[in-house]
Amino acid sequence: MMKTSVWNQLKSYQSTETVQKFLEKSYKKNQQTAPAELSYQNSYPFVYHLKHAENFYLSSACAALPVQPMLLFYGMSQLMKACILTADPEYPATSSVLAHGVSTRKRKKQHYRFLQDEVKIQRNGLFAHTASHLFKLEHVENDKYTMHELLKRIPEISDLFTRHKQKNVHFRTKYENKQLHIPVEAAASYHMTPGRLLEYFDYHFQLSRGNHSENIITCYPPDHFSAFYSLPFLYNGQTGEYTLPASMNDLAGLPEFMAHYLLLYNLSMISRYETEWWYELMLSHSQDDYVFIVRFLEVTKEKIPQFALMFLNELWEKG
Structure with a gap:
């Protein structure tokens, strides 16, 4: 029997008629004022975020490996924005929440190793907003994570x-x-x-x-x-x-969903700004970093859309 792709399953959330009812139930459950009006306002942005995410992910499937991190990062960002709209009808209330919400070293040191690199969480931006509204995680600013720590959050690559x-x-x-x-x-x-x-x-x-x-x-x-x-x-x-x-x-590490975002952010930055190191790694396969990065990209392009579908389906069933 043919397996229905995750994007075909997400098509159920690309009908504004259905999405408006879905969001209205969610807003009522969260005791938002004017849930009908807010759900009407947000139904089209919700659908467009999902559709934009789909285009990024489908493009990544046929893109060359060196540019996949950028496509997957922006695809995941769009999925996150759709999920946020189920919990925060005012999103984006300010321009500060539109930033990525993460920083990393702009120039990599000599003898750079990806697994030892780290990212730092900023006070405002998509990361902190998602952590707060989807996972009830507060005060994440200034937290730092190495790529090694983040990759350990993904059980598919434990081998x-x-x-x-x-x-x-x-x-x-x-x-x-x-x-x-x-x-x-x-x-x-x-x-x-x-x-x-x-x-x-x-x-x-x-x-x-x-x-x-x-x-x-x-x-x-x-x-x-x-x-x-x-x-x-x-x-x-x-x-x-x-x-x-x-x-x-x-044990008290980040939810895996958020770990993917940080890994994709850093890889997308490397792909854009560290071209020489990036292509040396892609072409020479000279470090173990290559194996971890390639496996992670294989996993994330399948798993993050599945996570988004699970999140929406659970809300639907509870509604």
Whole structure:
């Protein structure tokens, strides 16, 4: 049977008649004033953001690898703007929220390595606005993230860390019957007992305490748990499994959706302004950076549209 592409599924959200009703329900749920008027105003911008995103992503599919980061970054930005309109009917209320909201070194140092590079979050802009309205993350300004940290948020490329860095970065878990089953090795990795780990998850992530045996720790996720809202777990779109970061320092990391934005931002900047380094890497394959970047681009072009579809479908079902 032919699999319906994510963009065909997103076509349901490209009808202004449907979108207006969808947004009105969302605004009423959030107790916005004049939800009918706001949903009418935002139905066309919402549809146009989705359509523009689709064109960027479809263009990236047939574009040469060196220019894909720019197309994917702007495509993701358009998807984010559509998602924001479901929560913030006044977007963009000011021009400050239109900025990318991220900064990086404009000139790369000699012996530059992509995985060691970092980005810094700014007070205003699309990143902070999305983090606040979609994930309830506040005060993210001045936070810094290395590309290595961000790539570890993407479980589909964990095998690259095992092969190239000799490092296990994820524990595989099982999610069935609304229960999460975690290997006891995870607790040992965090220097906790299984009971202490359950307390930690309950306090920090609202994961209801379950029980533990010799091999498995069981807990219960909150009602809003999904591939899009799964912290501290990360969703592997290729296997359908949830994984846990192997390092305790990574448990409170960014939602994966936001990690993709930061990675694409930096890659798009490199593609535009660091042409010499970029093409040396693309043509010579001289660093492990190449392997991580290519795999990430393969994953993000499929996963981010899927994340956007999941987000919208969950809102639709709850509405």
